[in-house]
Amino acid sequence: MSDSSSKVSLKLSTDRKIQEELKRSGEIPTHIAIIMDGNGRWAKRRGLPRVAGHREGVKSVRDVVEACAQLGVKYLTLFAFSTENWRRPKEEIDTLMKLLIRTLRSETEKLHKNDIKLMAIGDIDSLPKEVRQELREAMEKTKNNKRMVLNLALSYSGRWEIIEAVKEIAKDVKRGKIKVEEIDDKLFSSYLNTAGIPDPDLLIRTSGELRISNFLLWQIAYTELYITDCLWPDFRRKHLYEAIRDYQRRERRFGMISEQIKKKGLNGNA
Template identity: 90%
Template sequence: MSDSVSSSSKVESKSSYDRRIQEELKKSGEIPKHIAIIMDGNGRWAKKRGLPRVAGHREGVKSVRDVVEACAQLGVKYLTLFAFSTENWKRPKHEIDTLMKLLIKTLRTETDKLHKNDIKLMAIGDIESLPVEVQRELKEAIEKTKNNKRMVLNLALSYSGRWEIIEAVKGIARDVKSGKIKVEEINDSLFASYLKTAGIPEPDLLIRTSGEFRISNFLLWQIAYTELYICDCLWPDFRRKHLYEAIRDYQKRERRFGMTSEQIKKKSFNGNA
């Protein structure tokens, strides 16, 4: 009985500590509206432990679950996860097949939890290139959560930034040819409306795990002014405490968008006046 009470107290203490950290973050600065994450290091995590690569991917699902929950609690409105790139199709067939099975299983087990927590699921990428069963599970999950408002969880699947930009160019070319738009009307905002992320604000913060200093063809248009945070932690080891560290670092930065510090301060002053 005493062991049970002691265990319960520890859980409550941990939960209370986490809530305190979240409240501190909310008070200390701006919480990013949109966070994007390149989830890297699953294979290396498994290799370090003498395990098959898929073991890293399975463990990585736990990281996704924890980060999604923490972001929703913090008030993050959009979370985009780079789950499977166009380049990942070059991997061994066995690994790809296992990854697709894991994706199906995860969608089946996590969709109800997302729905219960008022989280909307979306996906960007060449979805038609995914196995039919994956497409079906994804479509059902998206349909079930489509009216949820708390946060958008956006999965980048069979995705590449260059592919997305080319698709946007094709769409604009078709509409120019048909007379729907004029060449003179093409600008940043119109181009963005042809991207797969249309309607989603550009990321405020991009996190990459595993210590690699690369963008890896992810959201190339959208991250023009995004703050980058490189974490040495491999994705399967990444948990909410690492997310909090990234947000703390983000809050210390001054986002100038091409302006000077003085202009930013003046704009902020006028906005608060």
Template identity: 60%
Template sequence: MGFREQLDITRLPQHIAVIMDGNGRWAKNQGKIRHFGHESGVLSVKDIVEGCADIGVKYLTVYAFSTENWNRPVEEVNALMELLISTINQETATLTKNNVRLNAIGDISSLPEQCIHDLGEAMRKTADNTRCTLTLALSYSAKWELVTAAKKLAAQVAEGKLNIEDIDEHSFSAQLTTHDMPEPELMIRTSGEHRISNFLLWQMAYTEFYFTDTLWPDFRREDLFEAIVDFQKRERRFGKTSEQLN
């Protein structure tokens, strides 16, 4: 029996976050340059998006490019930006065909002008799609996001629009880039690394983590289903005891 058949469709995570790691190592194993791994990784993204939409996962957020990634060699960064533009333009029609909405979080203004334009157009064209929301974390940093949220609240207090006593986790969450989606219940990281690398630090306070040695270009929907099956075997207590839950 495959993992797809083992899924309890009534207990799916509503929101899955993914750290797509291992493109460079996968390319090296193939005797290719790193960009070959990034190109192959796009196929995995497509398959995982379709897998999520197929079973009914409503939100998928993928860590596509961190603020730290700007420190990589200029040639690799430029190639990644070109790949981002070409992928967005090639896949917008497919997203609409599959009723998937495209979203983006991060310091989008730091992206190349063409990226910003094409990303905005793709988001506009898919805005009415309702089956699943694919969010690309681009030029994203959780620390950047938290500092930005704090600055927004501070400005509201300074302008007399908000009392400092009214700041709580709900008002803080409302300032985050993910304010219009549920917090991720499952986070998947590929390639054998066991860290969250400045990704959704606030949102993943109670997220279940799943780590796999599979490199991202080899990760497919059956691997996704395996991760969800593992997730469904866990007891999520949120600070309570097992007895309270039962």
């Protein structure tokens, strides 16, 4: 065996060992959401065009998706493009859309082979026609996969999603399909883009920014937040493992006290 092959084998063995330790040490989040921030800063620090940061960020996506599937994470939601991002220079937006198309074309078959289902949330109709076409083909190809859901937030904002849900509920009240008294958390959630997907257990934000940036505003009411200074293009599975270790050390009380949580068995980490 060559030195390079030995190094790869050792790396894989070490990675499997870390994953098994994480599985034994506590609960693996069912749903992880990530605000992938810092691509532009990563490129700027290296004297490169911003698109270089976005390209490198695709490598981070690939590694994190693979690691999450191996760990048993069932849902991974990535904030890929916000409604606010449409305000960026047209050249950068065009480049991002082309990169998204190339990534969908190159990665869909791998997702399918690994039994990963691709979904998307957001104002998909606002995306360029070619992006919509590639996205729909990728989602159709992977729609029956069961191992994990990879959920891309594209042209998405939490406020937009909530307003759209309110509009649809108002229409259904007017049609007589639902009564005002029936509106509660569960019903409201069923009108969101994420209907049928459990709320995130863990939200990771890269680049050290201490804000939510209009992401999953309704869904993260009780989500654990993890902020890292690591810029997204540098983020790899080892950083994901660090975030999960931190998550496992926390006690999720959901507004209750520790004794109640332990009694009800609501917290796998308690």
